[in-house]
Amino acid sequence: MTEPLHYDIEGHGPVLLVIPGGAGHPMGFDKVVAVLADRFTVVTYDPLGLAHGRLGEPVGDQRVEAWSDGARRVLQEVLPEGESAYVLGTSSGGVTALDLLARHPERLSHVVAHEPPCVRVLPDGAVQQANFQEVYDTYRAAGLQAAAVRLGAVLTGQEAEPAEGQPLSWEEELANPMALFLAHVLRQFTSYAPELTALTSASARLTLAAGSDSRGQLLHRTARFLAEHTGGGFVEFPGGHVGVAEHPVEFAELLAETLVAGEAHAPG
Template sequence: MSDHDVRGEGPVLLVLPGGAGHPMGLGPLTGRLAERFTVVTYDPLGLAHGRLGRPVQDQRVEAWSDGAREVLDAVLPDGEAAYVLGTSSGAVAALDLLARHPRRLRHVVAHEPPCVAVLPDGARRRAAFREVYDTYRAAGPAAAAARLTAVLEERAPDAVPDGRPLSPAEERSSPQALFLAHVLVPFTSYVPGLTAASSSGPRLTLAAGETSRGGLLHRTAASLARRAGGGFAELPGGHLGALEHPVAFADRLTEIFESSAPR
């Protein structure tokens, strides 16, 4: 089973981090949430649990969601259902978890999942992420990060910073590099198998950052909400709002979850 951490007391809230799934930087967010929830933070590659530096293969969305289901099976008390927060690539896994393993879910919030294939210009957007990957392979993570920012902001890229390809050992030791090498392309190519939400099933809220308005992933989240018949909400900050505004982000998220508390 993939590694996970547990803190707090209350209803179970599963957190699926973005990037390569490393929960670095999420402590302030999960600490605030732990005042109201039993927060279970999922680490699909075990990067924060002793496996950073080991070889990593190209990742599959379904493998992350299957691991998340195993974690829920281990931590959920009998008869209870979980809240779920997924951010970025973790939000893609959260959507797959909802589509394929909905039985013990209560409410899923997917924050800025990069499922751009659902957009009318999805093929072009997917190609842009592939160019980010190609930039990473040619010039390293800093150059790729600059290109990725331009893709998310839907603008022409700036001049690519000088860089070089990483060695295999360097790549294995960097969560950012692992994301660019093994997560970015398969997760941005994923098409959620969502059907219209039903009143008897788990709730779904697509979320985007307040400062992401006008950007690619805000548009993607709104499109997914329409496609799935789910709700749409804005959370503080932008794509990294969970890291940059953890208390405000947690409090707004709690409000969203409380709106679906058992009646």
């Protein structure tokens, strides 16, 4: 049985598919979407339907390919015949955007993947995957706050003091998007290996992005590595990993410039 699709549409113009990070809940995207809606038909995809009445329902371990297939189906529903779409994916949504481009490039004008945490591609990828496994283990043993501290340390490359806490109940986990991310998205998406050959073939349609405040950090390094090994572009956006919420106007303006410039250089 095909899962129902959950998305919102705002604005007018060429289609821009937005794939949020975390567990896919579009929290924090309202302001950037409002700015982008002046130039694009912004389609915000909610893979698990968390903002559409499904928060609190059971969630299983997630797969990048399932989110990507859902994004493809959304485009089938909203994209006019003969047109192509822009895509912005952030964090786990950026991983999804990479898979979407690798497997379904035919109707994509340009894709911006902002700090996708697919660290498996790095020379020290095994070490980084083990670090994210520790974040998951911390979440299960000591709860949300302790895991968030450990996650911050992994992303910044700093040492984290051991933190104490209580694990969440099943009901508490289902009601919290960040908990769902730690429980069912983090390990699966950070262990995803992008199809570098396919992305290289589509490199004219791809820009890797990272926050200027993330310089020297793990996901800035990951984005640069992917750009260098696919031939895609690289652009620094304002703010850090959640720059889309920190600087929505500046983020939206640079995104629009990047998408249009990228399309101009893509093959017809």
